[in-house]
Amino acid sequence: MSILTFRGGIHPRYNKERTAALATKPLAAPDELVLPLSQHIGAPAVATVSVGDTVLRGQTIAQPGGFVSAAIHAPVSGTVSAIEPRPTGNGTLGDAIVLTNDHQDTETSYSGLGEDWAQADAATLRDMVARAGIVGLGGAAFPSHVKLAPPPDRTIDTVIINGAECEPWLTADHRLMLESANAVVSGLRIIQHILGAPNGVIGIEANKPDALRAISQAATGTPIRVVSLAVKYPQGGEKQLISACLKRRVPQGKLPMDVGVVVHNTGTAAAIHRAVVDGRPLLERIVTVTGTAVSQPANYWVRLGTPVAHVLQHCQTELTPAGKLILGGPMMGIAQKHADIPVVKSTSGILVLQPKDATTRPASPCIRCGRCVDACPMFLVPQELGAFARLRMIPEARAAAALDCMECGSCAHACPAHIPLVQLIRLAKADIHAAARKKM
Amino acid sequence: MSTPLIVSASPHATSGATTPKIMWSVVLALAPATAYAIWLFGYPALSVIAVTVFFCVFFETLCGLAMRRPPTATDGSAALTGLILALSLPPGLPLWICAVGAFVAIVISKAVFGGLGQNPFNPAMAGRVFLLIAFPADLTRWLVPQQHTGDTLFGEPVTTLDAQGRITEYGLTNVDAITAATPIGLLREKGANIVADLPGNIEFLLGHINGSAGETSAFLLLAGGIFLLIRRVIAWHIPVAYLGTVALFAAITHLVDPSTYAGPAFHLLSGGVMMGAWFIATDYVTSPMFPKGRILFGVGAGILTMVIRLWGGYPEGVSFAVLLMNACVPFFNAWTRPKPFGATTATSGGAQQ
Structure with a gap:
């Protein structure tokens, strides 16, 4: 098996050994769960329950608020104690359904298609995915059923399952591929069936040989191709993954479907399998809890809506002043002010760093070393974009393709002058969007 | 909380x-x-x-x-x-x-x-x-290195005769007295027919020649440069393009007229080329940011170095070559900008370097 990769990127310290071998354990549900109506890209969901209602585990409590939106289900049985704004992981307040857990886990009934799903047509299956509230579980949280409904003029020939898990520290996808290999492979086959795509590929970074073996075994007898990817960040970036697996380059400003490809995360594939075969909605996900300040790192099956503070308590982790709490991985995760925020559909990891690992260094002058240029997997010139952003040179930033930046953080990671390049480029992107709105 | x-x-x-x-x-x-x-x-x-x-x-x-x-x-x-x-x-x-x-x-x-x-x-x-x-x-007053006998670093003057019969008495306490032209300066004055009389390549490699402090040991400079390459402090583009161009230029001129022009080994190992290629031309701030630009920069510096050495007014051209190429860096950066992923044309970088 040859090792495939892309151009650019970096080799951060991976730190996955702390949790890679730890089997995923179910985390005890908390007394109170907070389910934001906006856990996905697109329109917020609309609550279908009222305060005081009794809900069963698995019951729909919010309907999609549009086509690009996703349903939300009760991860526990109990009562709706509030529907009110609550702090969320992106630093804002967002409307959320608050459930009081009755700790009975009285479950609603599910009706899946079993192994006969291939008899069903694409629309039926897509509808099951939509009703299950599945979004991209790799972190993007884009509603999955939308990606399963490409415009009729696009032919999808290949579905890629992203098992790269290139974010340092995180092992959620790794564990899933080991523990639910069949679900991942079955999910891929369902997605292929919905899209009519003859080719299925599962790409896994070569630092997970056991996952490669498990998935290859599960895929035996199917035409699915399991490929080993170089250990490099951001190997799991959608365009980088397509480039590595298929040698196809998604044109600037276009989507994977424009080159006949759809990419889904391993977690998403497994969730689609459960939604179609078992009829089960998305109620929980694997979260890696790790970092230098976590004394008992672990991989947990966590009910959506579980407060981060509750998770940390179970890992005997204290938040120390001047430390850092990050939702997601160290490269693209979001630093938090406090732990009173819920685990949502896109929460792949909870990373807690000690003060010595959390210090931000002051930026020094750019020495034009070009490390950011070499690192950028989108072949941009981050140093220059940063300068344009700082000077608010909006047309120049747009001409230098600031909007192509996916904020993977490779440039800032490589920068010896500690220039906050991602932050600056975000500023440039916001400026560009604001200027475009003004023109309209 | x-x-x-x-x-x-x-x-x-x-x-x-x-x-x-x-x-x-x-x-x-x-x-x-x-x-x-x-x-x-x-x-x-x-x-x-x-x-x-x-x-x-x-x-x-x-x-x-x-x-x-x-x-x-x-x-x-x-x-x-x-x-x-x-x-x-x-x-x-x-x-x-x-x-x-x-x-x-x-x-x-x-x-x-x-x-x-x-x-x-x-x-x-x-x-x-x-x-x-x-x-x-x-x-341009170059000291002759001491004929080391391993006794003292700052010892008594040592008087010896070199292969050409020149006095290479070395008086450290008498700095102004004993100097000699550098090999590259001699070459410039007398043509390549003196190359045979010049120190051999081994001496150049070891650095037992007169010159500026950093022009002496090509071997140690090369070792330092390779250290930086391995540590990924510098990229290969500039040194390889620079040294390759110097070697090629010297090889061609030497083939054309061996009696006037020295060969590639002499030009690579003498003067400031090793120092320049690994440590000076590779300065981040004053060299191009993109790989293709770095190659052009190295080639340009190599050509200029050789033109100055062979036909210019100074025996050595590394510092002039580097400065002239420094002036071209904004152009190289503009010409060799990477094309964004999936783009059909390169971006414009505004007026920024």
């Missing part, structure tokens, strides 16, 4: 590379060649190096204070400039001239442009070229 956690934008991890680490690792890579030069030339080399480095750091600190900027003396960039400048000067140079060179390098060529990262020209080379033009006699 009111635990004050650190909140900052992603990414939350860094590679560990820092500007000071980079600068000091280049200093480290130059250390063997520096130590060898001091061993070879003794106090005249040591004093030039010490004074030049001291004044570079001193002027850097002074400029920082004047511009009310955070102190930058410890980031290593000024010390590195000083070391490179010192290694490009003849040992025994009057020390006040060294201080003038440091002033031109740090104040005129760097600080007035805005300090680290803003200077268009390599500060050490600007300093050296200023001195070469202002004090031509002092800058």
